[in-house]
Amino acid sequence: MTRWTPDPTFYPSPSDAAGAPAEKLAYVAAFDRTAEKPDAIAVVDTDPASDSYGRVVGWTDLPHTGDELHHFGWNACSSALCPTAPHPHVERRYLIVPGLRSSRVYVLDTKDDPRQPRLVKEISAEELAAKADYSRPHTVHCGPDGIYLSALGAGRGDDGPGGIAILDHQTFDVRGQWEADRGDQRLAYDFWWHLTQDVLVTSEWGTPSMIEDGLVPELLLGRKYGHRIHFWDLAKRSLVQTVDLGDQYQMALELRPAHDPAATYGFVGVVISVEDLSASVWLWHRSGGSFEVRKVIDIPAEPADPADLPPALQPFAAVPPLVTDIDLTVDDKFLYVSCWGTGELRRYDVSDPFQPVFAGSVHLGGIVRRTPHPAFPDEPLAGGPQMVEVSRDGKRVYVTNSLYGSWDDQFYPHGVGAWLARLDASEDSFTLDTRFFPHGDEFRGRRVHQTRLQGGDASSDSYCFPSPSTRT
Amino acid sequence: MTWESYAALLALGAFHGLNPAMGWLFAVARGMQERSRTVLLRSLPPIAAGHLASVAIVAAIISATRSVVAANVVGITGGVLLVGFGLWRLLSERHFRWAGMRLSAAQLAGWSFLMSSAHGAGLMLLPVLATTPVPGSAHAGHELPGAGGSPLAALTGLGAAGVHTVAMFTVMAGCALVVYEFLGVNILRRAWFNVDRLWAGVLVAAGALTIAVTA
Numbered sequence: 142m143t144r145w146t147p148d149p150t151f152y153p154s155p156s157d158a159a160g161a162p163a164e165k166l167a168y169v170a171a172f173d174r175t176a177e178k179p180d181a182i183a184v185v186d187t188d189p190a191s192d193s194y195g196r197v198v199g200w201t202d203l204p205h206t207g208d209e210l211h212h213f214g215w216n217a218c219s220s221a222l223c224p225t226a227p228h229p230h231v232e233r234r235y236l237i238v239p240g241l242r243s244s245r246v247y248v249l250d251t252k253d254d255p256r257q258p259r260l261v262k263e264i265s266a267e268e269l270a271a272k273a274d275y276s277r278p279h280t281v282h283c284g285p286d287g288i289y290l291s292a293l294g295a296g297r298g299d300d301g302p303g304g305i306a307i308l309d310h311q312t313f314d315v316r317g318q319w320e321a322d323r324g325d326q327r328l329a330y331d332f333w334w335h336l337t338q339d340v341l342v343t344s345e346w347g348t349p350s351m352i353e354d355g356l357v358p359e360l361l362l363g364r365k366y367g368h369r370i371h372f373w374d375l376a377k378r379s380l381v382q383t384v385d386l387g388d389q390y391q392m393a394l395e396l397r398p399a400h401d402p403a404a405t406y407g408f409v410g411v412v413i414s415v416e417d418l419s420a421s422v423w424l425w426h427r428s429g430g431s432f433e434v435r436k437v438i439d440i441p442a443e444p445a446d447p448a449d450l451p452p453a454l455q456p457f458a459a460v461p462p463l464v465t466d467i468d469l470t471v472d473d474k475f476l477y478v479s480c481w482g483t484g485e486l487r488r489y490d491v492s493d494p495f496q497p498v499f500a501g502s503v504h505l506g507g508i509v510r511r512t513p514h515p516a517f518p519d520e521p522l523a524g525g526p527q528m529v530e531v532s533r534d535g536k537r538v539y540v541t542n543s544l545y546g547s548w549d550d551q552f553y554p555h556g557v558g559a560w561l562a563r564l565d566a567s568e569d570s571f572t573l574d575t576r577f578f579p580h581g582d583e584f585r586g587r588r589v590h591q592t593r594l595q596g597g598d599a600s601s602d603s604y605c606f607p608s609p610s611t612r613t
Numbered sequence: 614m615t616w617e618s619y620a621a622l623l624a625l626g627a628f629h630g631l632n633p634a635m636g637w638l639f640a641v642a643r644g645m646q647e648r649s650r651t652v653l654l655r656s657l658p659p660i661a662a663g664h665l666a667s668v669a670i671v672a673a674i675i676s677a678t679r680s681v682v683a684a685n686v687v688g689i690t691g692g693v694l695l696v697g698f699g700l701w702r703l704l705s706e707r708h709f710r711w712a713g714m715r716l717s718a719a720q721l722a723g724w725s726f727l728m729s730s731a732h733g734a735g736l737m738l739l740p741v742l743a744t745t746p747v748p749g750s751a752h753a754g755h756e757l758p759g760a761g762g763s764p765l766a767a768l769t770g771l772g773a774a775g776v777h778t779v780a781m782f783t784v785m786a787g788c789a790l791v792v793y794e795f796l797g798v799n800i801l802r803r804a805w806f807n808v809d810r811l812w813a814g815v816l817v818a819a820g821a822l823t824i825a826v827t828a
Contacts, residue, residue, distance in 0.1 A: 143807060143809070143810070144807065145806055145807045145810070146803070146805070146806055146807070147801065147802050147805050149802065151802065152799075152802070153798040153799055153801060153802070154798065154799070157799050157802075222798075222801060223642070223714070224633075224634075224638040224639040224641070224642045224714075225639070225713060225714055225724075227633065227634045227638065229801065229805050230807045230809070230810075336714065337642070337646055337714045337715075338714070338715065339713050339714055339715045375713070376713030376715075402646070403646060403648075605642055605714070606641075606642060606645050606798045607645050607646070607648075609797055
């Protein structure tokens with residue numbers, strides 16, 4: 142049943158959202174790599190005034206094993222205020238939680254007890270395949286007229302094409318495949334949109350057979366992983382333009398369009414260049430009628446003693462940064478960049494998106510450095526800042542350390558562990574919060590992947606109205 | 614048409630104009646996107662035209678058929694349909710879908726037409742139309758039709774739709790301009806009560822009223 146007044150977590154514009162109250166809870170996807178115990182959503186207290194601040198205060202086990210929880214998202218968000226199909230009285234209360242390995246999709250209700258989300262629906266892999274011909278569901282975005290869910294694989298087998306399925310945002314039924322005309326798009330990963338411009342953007346990783354057993358060196362050196370981004374007509378659901386970054390740039394993953402609905406640019410992170418193991422961030426922008434891209438951030442690999450490296454990297458005597466996630470603050474000012482290989486979280490001032498300015502860095506973990514958290518200086522950390530989530534006001538940044546089960550094992554063969562760190566950010570600095578570091582046994586033997594913040598965060602909402610300050 | 618009928622048509626038009634989902638919010642969004650009051654103002658006529666078309670079709674059909682069929686049959690059948698439609702709107706989980714923010718004036722009118730039709734905007738006028746005497750017959754509600762009554766009656770329906778739309782346009786334009794110029798869209802977070810539910814309730818009430826008046 143719908144509400145009488147709009148959901149209070151919906152905001153018409155980015156600046157309104159930036160004024161939202163701070164999140165009290167964070168939801169974290171936790172998975173068991175051995176597939177012996179069920180995966181879970183862990184609930185972490187993020188209220189500094191609380192006695193249990195920084196601790197796991199809720200836990201919802203899922204009914205099956207082997208799902209490999211990865212990304213997830215809300216059923217509804219600020220896009221419900223968009224005027225084309227307004228639904229302001231739906232509620233942001235359900236988490237849509239896909240199992241990347243099992244292809245199941247769970248729906249969890251957070252309303253009655255936000256600390257113990259309750260499973261209310263399960264979509265089977267068979268249903269997703271039958272109705273949308275997709276498998277390996279990955280990214281969730283709440284659109285004004287439904288829930289958009291990207292998937293890496295086709296409905297049957299371990300190959301592509303991957304794409305986007307649509308779910309009803311109230312019944313969660315699979316409505317079908319989103320694409321009306323996909324052209325030669327085959328590889329899928331992330332997607333997001335310029336909602337007011339009727340533009341949808343998708344990126345490329347690989348099909349299930351290319352990723353599920355780990356990074357395949359032959360495919361990487363053969364430049365077979367994704368290196369293109371696609372621009373679609375959001376209304377007509379057809380591919381309009383494809384831009385190739387160049388086949389040395391392997392794995393164009395996370396897409397972060399500007400939140401300002403009057404802007405038409407965004408950033409995409411590239412994991413690795415096969416020519417020098419560097420990572421990069423690219424800007425897309427509209428020029429005339431079409432989109433152009435340019436590399437705006439380049440992060441070089443760091444020389445390393447082969448003895449400190451996992452077998453896959455020893456021949457190169459260098460540790461690649463591996464930019465596996467990026468996140469743009471709601472005011473579009475700062476871009477956070479995860480370097481999962483070197484164990485570093487970088488920040489860039491992207492007020493001028495064409496000219497990012499390096500604005501600080503924090504080390505944590507890393508293949509070689511293994512930098513400990515300041516609160517536990519005697520514990521070298523594995524993994525690195527991976528999924529990064531920024532609060533709506535931009536003052537808090539959360540990072541988890543697992544990338545993907547089989548890839549964790551390759552790059553951190555001695556175990557990746559599990560940790561969630563929080564940083565406090567201001568205009569001038571960002572530093573690790575020494576009171577907030579749930580890790581190790583707190584996650585009950587699971588690895589932690591993505592974080593979602595109660596009420597919304599910087600990577601889950603879309604706005605249809607420009608901020609008052611940007612209006613003339 | 615009596616003064617009471619006109620007043621009812623105007624009130625229902627104002628009610629439709631008040632609903633952000635019926636159009637004015639779209640006009641505000643377009644204005645803000647382009648940072649132009651002119652764009653906002655230019656968006657209003659197509660939205661009103663789409664609404665008029667949706668309402669006029671229903672109104673013309675009701676008025677015309679009333680002159681060829683016994684009015685109480687039309688009234689009661691219409692009333693029952695209206696109650697059913699209202700309950701369906703109230704209880705169903707369905708929602709209107711339309712793709713795209715970048716629309717031409719014609720597409721915007723089409724959007725408005727579909728939005729109004731899907732919400733049963735024209736049907737809401739049934740109590741007014743079903744109780745309005747048909748031109749050319751003093752007691753149309755109790756007589757079989759006279760030849761030549763239909764076209765004239767349809768015109769009455771179109772007139773009613775026009776009056777209704779003028780009120781809708783005026784209120785819609787007022788809301789759009791006040792929000793665009795003074796309040797800002799953040800007002801929606803507090804002021805946008807669930808018009809859809811009220812709307813469904815009004816449909817049910819309109820149906821019941823029609824049955825009561827014509828039976």
